[in-house]
Amino acid sequence: MFKTPSAPVGATIVAFGEHQPSRVVTNADLEARVDTNDEWIQSRVGIRERRIAGPEETVESMGVAAGGKALAASGLSPKDIDLVIVATCTVTDQIPNAAATVADRLGITAPGAFDVNAACAGFCYALGVASDAVRGGSARNVLVIGSEKLSDWVDWDDRSTCVIFADGAGAAVVSGAEEHGIGPVVWGSDGGRADKIYLRDHKYLYQEGQAVFRWTTTELYKVALEALERAGVEPGELTAFVPHQANLRIVESIARKLGAPQALVARDIVTAGNTSSASIPLALSRMVGRGELPSGSTVLTLGFGAGLAYAAQVIRIP
Amino acid sequence: MAHSEQEILTGLGEIIEEIVGTEPSEVTPEKSFVDDLDIDSLSMVEIAVAAQDKFGVEIPDDQLKDLKTVQDVITFIQK
Secondary structure: OOOOOOOOOEEEEEEEEEEOOOOEEEHHHHHOOOOOOHHHHHHHOOOOEEEOOOOOOOHHHHHHHHHHHHHHHHOOOHHHOOEEEEEOOOOOOOOOOHHHHHHHHOOOOOOEEEEEOOHHHHHHHHHHHHHHHHHOOOOOEEEEEEEEEHHHHOOOOOOOOOOOEOEEEEEEEEEEEOOOOEOOOEEEEOHHHHHHEEEEOOOEEEEOHHHHHHHHHHOHHHHHHHHHHHHOOOHHHOOEEEEOOOOHHHHHHHHHOOOOOOOEEOOOHHHHOEOHHHHHHHHHHHHHHOOOOOOOOEEEEEEEEHHHEEEEEEEEOO | OOOOHHHHHHHHHHHHHHHHOOOHHHOOOOOEOOOOOOOOHHHHHHHHHHHHHHHOOOOOHHHHOOOOEHHHHHHHHHO
16 A cells, blocks of 8 residues: 555635736627627627737737736645646647746746646636646646637637637636635546647637537536536535536526526636637636626536537636 | 327427427428528537437438428428
8 A cells, every 4th residue: 555645635726827928809899800790799699899819919928927916826836836727729739738938937936737638627627627736636626717819719700700719817726724615626528529629720619510500408407417516516605607608698508507507607708709728717716706606606617619629617816 | 109290390399499499380391400490510410319309200410401491300200
């Protein structure tokens, strides 16, 4: 038998941070480029405007900005962080990974560092791994980041996708705690339907809209309800539901099936667009910043996307 | 058990009212979903899912795009 590491009984999120590029792209801006209009975009996907990164901004730089804010808000110093996980599916250079670069730029010395690619479900996957690492004694404090520059992978002449995707980053610091504040992650995938969302010609994001809509609106609420059940939380106890900001109609459809009419539903997509693995931490950080999620409140997250990968868990707001 | 044409039409009227708020009396066999009833491709998926629950007939996405009118859906469900 090996020695069992001493570890805290629980893990919890102690701080959030976020970063959005400064450039706002409105629906009117897109009307000038492709055959679309504001009414069509708002009724189909629910987006009014989105942020698009400039050429100097990268997955790494946005991750540094969001991660730095989360680290500052946590009150921890860089030397306290011993694991950095970056969820991303849009990093342009696969080697080296983004996590080690981000950690270095934040002054975090010699942490465990790796990227997670579970597409738009990435943040929930990374958060589950971070929680288990803390409770398993593999890390004391983990910086978890979702950072995406989807604009690099969008065909700006394709009106079915260019109106949806955007750029941004969100981050959370996970630390040991007496009271566990991150419920068991319920995750899964269906590679048999991997052809529903993929990179066309290895270059441009493509999705079968109707198939993805059907999958998300008929199957995923069950994953969300299982995450609640496994955490021992009733739908009626939820303060908020923060799913991946894929499409407002998908968000609202899943929300209606949860039996949690009191829960605030994240609608960050309206002004942030679909930022893949960044959308959940970005929405959480912005909602906390606006005072919509009081300390101690219980929130359900649900990530889903290419793979088809999905993951959900319940979290407590610091 | 097979459903009569009238049963399916009535059922579709209820489903469409629930999903997009259209008056059931507006839902008649010759109407086009897109051009007459202003129903978009995502709402068509919701209608297909609700129709499956109601009539027990699955309408896959690749077939859904060929169902242009209310009569097309009635015929699909009946066969």
